[in-house]
Amino acid sequence: MLLMLTVVALYTICSLNDKYAVSKAKYNGSQLTFLMAAGTLPFLATLLPFSDLTLTFTIPAFAFIILTALSKYLEFAMSAKVLEQMSAFELKAWLGLTLFASYFTDVLMYGDGLSLLKLLCIAVTAAGLVMIAKSGKNKVNYKKIALPLVLYLAAKFGYGFIMKAAEGYISSTLTLFFALIILAAVTFPAAKPHRIAAESPEGAKGLVIVILCKLPNALGLLGENAVAEQSLTNYAFIQPMILIVIFFMEFFSRKEKLSGFDLAGSITCVAGILGFQAAGMLLL
Numbered sequence: 001m002l003l004m005l006t007v008v009a010l011y012t013i014c015s016l017n018d019k020y021a022v023s024k025a026k027y028n029g030s031q032l033t034f035l036m037a038a039g040t041l042p043f044l045a046t047l048l049p050f051s052d053l054t055l056t057f058t059i060p061a062f063a064f065i066i067l068t069a070l071s072k073y074l075e076f077a078m079s080a081k082v083l084e085q086m087s088a089f090e091l092k093a094w095l096g097l098t099l100f101a102s103y104f105t106d107v108l109m110y111g112d113g114l115s116l117l118k119l120l121c122i123a124v125t126a127a128g129l130v131m132i133a134k135s136g137k138n139k140v141n142y143k144k145i146a147l148p149l150v151l152y153l154a155a156k157f158g159y160g161f162i163m164k165a166a167e168g169y170i171s172s173t174l175t176l177f178f179a180l181i182i183l184a185a186v187t188f189p190a191a192k193p194h195r196i197a198a199e200s201p202e203g204a205k206g207l208v209i210v211i212l213c214k215l216p217n218a219l220g221l222l223g224e225n226a227v228a229e230q231s232l233t234n235y236a237f238i239q240p241m242i243l244i245v246i247f248f249m250e251f252f253s254r255k256e257k258l259s260g261f262d263l264a265g266s267i268t269c270v271a272g273i274l275g276f277q278a279a280g281m282l283l284l
Helices: 002-023 030-051 058-082 088-095 098-110 116-135 144-166 172-193 193-199 202-213 216-232 232-253 262-282
Strands: none
Touching: 002 030, 002 058, 002 202, 002 216, 002 232, 030 058, 030 172, 030 216, 058 144, 058 172, 088 144, 088 232, 098 116, 098 202, 098 232, 116 202, 116 232, 116 262, 144 172, 144 216, 144 232, 172 193, 172 216, 172 262, 193 202, 202 216, 216 232, 232 262
């Protein structure tokens, strides 16, 4: 639970920074993807000596690296398109759809026992997420972002699945490290790094802000990998927990009045997530 909360705190910072990169700095998908990959690599490299460096020179290990690169490419590139239409708060609500997929994957493939109490808590969380998503439907052009949103959700679920499946062949840290190298190299031509600052309304300041945020991103990725290796369900709960943090930040900042659906949905999510974690402790 403590590890999950740490990842949530780190990723909340990154989520708000992603929205800044898209809405204010006006980075496109290629630019955001390159900065995500290339900006995270130096910070991740400094953490390698303190990480598990298991590596087998096998076809599965190579395949997991390629699949991770593909998953991260879709996540970064599609998030740039989706965040043009919706807030980070609403996007986290949609990510709640991965809860059911992750839980049943844990049950069917990794031998976790089926718990009706946990299913009920996931359903409660999902209901809250639907309320939040519903509150933003009138201002979001879903026809424009339907495919990017589906690909983004698939990428987020797929990443956790890959990290768990790779165990024994290659460590999650090395999988991610090599995948980000590939991703940075592939997106380099389209991103045109030397022109990013000049073409952005935020200039060099925006570039510095986005790059510095890659330190919490690197730490969050390592923590997220560790959570995914333990349980895909707990991995899927990270995003709804970020949503709750963003909700309270918006609520107390008073910059924007939250709708009734946002308020009711967030309270419902809190109840579902706390209930799920409590159910997990009761079943130990």
